[in-house]
Amino acid sequence: MKYTYSYLLYFFLLMLSSCSDTTYDDIQANEDTNSDLVTYQDVKPIIDNNCLNCHGNPTLNAPMSLTTYDEVKNSVLEGNLIGRISRNDGAEGLMPKGGPRLSQDYIDTIIQWELDALLEN
Numbered sequence: 001m002k003y004t005y006s007y008l009l010y011f012f013l014l015m016l017s018s019c020s021d022t023t024y025d026d027i028q029a030n031e032d033t034n035s036d037l038v039t040y041q042d043v044k045p046i047i048d049n050n051c052l053n054c055h056g057n058p059t060l061n062a063p064m065s066l067t068t069y070d071e072v073k074n075s076v077l078e079g080n081l082i083g084r085i086s087r088n089d090g091a092e093g094l095m096p097k098g099g100p101r102l103s104q105d106y107i108d109t110i111i112q113w114e115l116d117a118l119l120e121n
């Protein structure tokens, strides 16, 4: 009788310890969901392909370069970058200058980047 009891206790402890393993894995998985945030790495290809023919370094008829993380971040914070890409097709001041307007998907990605705190990575 005494034997059976400690055997059960051993089993119970074993179950407890495997429970705590699972919980740890869950915490790890949750940390990985940070990679769902939009970062500069998602934004850079959009800028590179649509803006650098004028906003490169050196610039071509444009007031500033948009080739680095700091330059693009500054332009969002102080140069109304999101306002300029969100204007209607044909509206004055729309970027890229002369159009066409970026796809709504690209515009939404850049808006989400700002909402996610303009992270670099």
Ligand code: HEC
Residues within 6 Å of the ligand: 047, 050, 051, 052, 053, 054, 055, 061, 062, 063, 075, 078, 079, 080, 081, 082, 084, 085, 093, 095, 096, 097, 098, 102
């Ligand atoms: C064909 C050349 C050209 C392209 C392509 C272009 N721009 Fe521009 N951009 C300009 C010029 C010229 C100005 C200055 C005149 C003005 O403000 O409209 C300017 C001004 C700006 C400004 C305002 C800066 C300020 O401080 O007032 C922002 C923001 C901007 N561009 C962002 C972009 C972004 C983002 C893209 C790509 C999606 C882009 N531009 C593509 C030529 C261009």
